Every structure is written in C-alpha cells, then in structure tokens.
Amino acid sequence: MNKYFLLLLLFLLAFSLTAQERPLNTGLSNDEQYYFVGMTLAEVIERFGPPRSVTVARGIDNWQDDVVFRYTGVDFFIHIDRIWQVKFTTTHGISIGDPKAAVLLLLGETAEDNEEHVIVSIPGRNWPLILRINFNNNENVSSIFLYRPDF
Numbered sequence: 001m002n003k004y005f006l007l008l009l010l011f012l013l014a015f016s017l018t019a020q021e022r023p024l025n026t027g028l029s030n031d032e033q034y035y036f037v038g039m040t041l042a043e044v045i046e047r048f049g050p051p052r053s054v055t056v057a058r059g060i061d062n063w064q065d066d067v068v069f070r071y072t073g074v075d076f077f078i079h080i081d082r083i084w085q086v087k088f089t090t091t092h093g094i095s096i097g098d099p100k101a102a103v104l105l106l107l108g109e110t111a112e113d114n115e116e117h118v119i120v121s122i123p124g125r126n127w128p129l130i131l132r133i134n135f136n137n138n139e140n141v142s143s144i145f146l147y148r149p150d151f
Contacts, residue, residue, distance in 0.1 A: 034122060036076065036086045037129060037148055044069060044076060044083065051076075077147075085147035092131065100139040122146075 039047075051069035057077060059065050066085075069076040077085035089096050093106050103118060104111055111118045122129035130149050136142040 030092055033086070033088075033091055033146065034125060034129060036074070037083055037146060038127070039076075039083045041078065041081050079151055084151045085145055088144045088146070091144055091146070094133060094141060094144060096141050096144070098141045100135050100141075103133055103141060 048071060051071055053070045055068045055070060057066040057068050066077040066079065069078065073089045075087040076083045077087070094103050100118070104113060107118065107120055110120050112120070117132055117134045119133075120131040122131060128149055130145075130147055132145045132147070133141055134143045134145075
C-alpha cells in the first residue's frame with residue numbers, strides 16, 4: 001500500500017472524529033452524487049469535513065487495496081488521491097433492505113438484471129460510471145455502489 005495512504009490514515013485516526021447526523025447524500029440529486037466519483041481527497045475533506053472513520057478495504061491483490069473514508073450513509077473508496085467508488089445506504093430512491101422487484105420497477109428498462117445484482121450504466125460523464133445494486137439470498141438490497149468500471 002502506498003506510504004501516502006498510511007500516513008494519511010494515521011493522521012486521521014490521531015484525531016477524535018465525530019459522527020455526522022444525516023447521510024451526506026441527503027437532499028442531493030442523483031446527478032450531484034455522480035460527481036462524488038473523481039473528487040480529490042482535498043475536495044472531499046473541504047466539502048464534507050473529516051470522515052467519521054477511515055478503514056481499509058482489502059482486494060484480492062495488493063494493488064486492489066483501498067483506503068475508505070466513512071461518512072454517515074456514504075463510503076468513499078480512494079485510489080491514490082481520488083474517489084473511484086462510492087457506497088451508499090440510499091440513492092436513486094433505493095435503500096438497503098428494499099426488495100429486488102421494487103428496484104427493477106424503479107430503475108426501469110435501463111437496468112441489467114444479473115440475478116445477484118443489477119447494474120445501470122450512467123451516460124454523459126467524463127468517464128464511464130456504473131450503478132450496481134447487490135442483493136442477498138432473500139432478494140433484498142444488500143449494498144449499493146457507484147463506481148468507475150475502468151479502475
């Protein structure tokens with residue numbers, strides 16, 4: 001893992017961070033949330049303040065490890081110095097625990113149903129974006145991600 005991330009992680013963990021009251025994406029349009037992907041670390045901290053916590057997401061290979069800034073309702077996955085993936089508790093009218101049938105109805109024909117997850121391509125950005133909704137064995141939403149598939 002990059003030494004820069006380790007130093008940043010230690011720096012942030014050294015401070016007592018307070019949890020936020022409401023999710024960061026509350027009141028933001030879907031289009032505004034799309035701009036989370038690509039933000040720099042400085043932009044995230046300037047706009048949202050320090051994260052509630054900082055964790056590491058392990059990938060299969062070392063190069064896939066991410067530093068994750070956790071805010072209430074939103075996790076930012078960082079590659080080098082930019083957000084490449086965002087995990088939501090709620091977005092696009094979809095929340096953790098919602099039934100798959102409701103998700104498919106809400107997303108309409110743009111949704112690609114792949115059994116254990118649904119994906120939607122988001123057009124019109126500087127880079128490709130994918131909205132991915134994962135489901136558990138009961139066909140309820142287990143996680144929601146917005147990410148750059150080219151990473």
